[in-house]
Amino acid sequence: MAWYIIILCLFLNGIIATRNDINLENLLKRMENYEKKIVKLEMEVQKMSVIEKEAAELRKIVQGNSRPQRFLLDEGPGVAFSAYKSASFDAPSFGVKHTLIYDLVECNVGNGYENFTGIFRASAPGTYAFTWTVCASGDVNSEIGVELVIDSKVHGSIYVDSETHGEEHCSTGFVIHTIKTGDVVYTRSQGAGHEGTIRSDQYTRTTFSGWLLFY
Structure with a gap:
């Protein structure tokens, strides 16, 4: 066991x-x-x-x-201008590629706009807004094309045509563009074929304006 x-x-x-x-x-x-x-x-x-x-x-x-880019500048010089033609003029006499001269100045902050040449010279680099308005008289059939030139290049174009008697037509262009100090900006007529009267008086104005948005 x-x-x-x-x-x-x-x-x-x-x-x-x-x-x-x-x-x-x-x-x-x-x-x-x-x-x-x-x-x-x-x-x-x-x-x-x-x-x-x-x-x-x-x-x-x-x-x-x-760096936040602000539309309301809080530093650096401000730049803005606004001018208009003091009187109406005959469109055919305007010619081809002729600079519009807006002789009456309402605003010219920075003194960049020249009312005797119709040219704006940028005193500061940055991104700008430009607008121009052209009005055609309705007394006769009036038409004209106007383009915006920046640094010798066309960057915008408008065409206005009052097709019938008694109609007042206006056209406005708007361009935003970045430019350098010293660049020139102006408006000029397009090709041939301008007719009638381009109007600018106490009732309607042919104008040119621009302002600095931000640096």
Whole structure:
């Protein structure tokens, strides 16, 4: 009987040892898997750290280069002008590529507009707005085309035509453009074919205006 008990004990110890070996092997495998996951997480953390640093550098660059552009200037010299023709004139006598001279000045901040030449000279660089209006008399069939010239290039064009007697027609152009100091801006007639009378009096005006929006 004693030997039977001894054999049974040895058998049970073998089973327990085998189970312990199996459990230990499983634990080792799980530890290896966890270690691999930890290594991957550490690599991801390093990548995120690099991305955060790059993002911070980009934010500094953007914040350093970006400057809000305001339509109402709070620094630097202001520039604005507005002028109109003091009297009506015959369109055929106006000629081809002839500069319109707006001789009466209502506003000339910065003294950039010359009322004896009809030319505006930019005293400061920046983005400007320009508008011009031409009116055709309805007494006769009147028509004319007028274009805006900036630094020797045409950047806008309008055409006005009073087709029937008694109709007063006006046309307005509007251009926004960035120019340099010293650039000249003016309006001039287009090609041939001008007819009738271009009107500018107490009832309607042929005008030219411009102002600096921002630097």
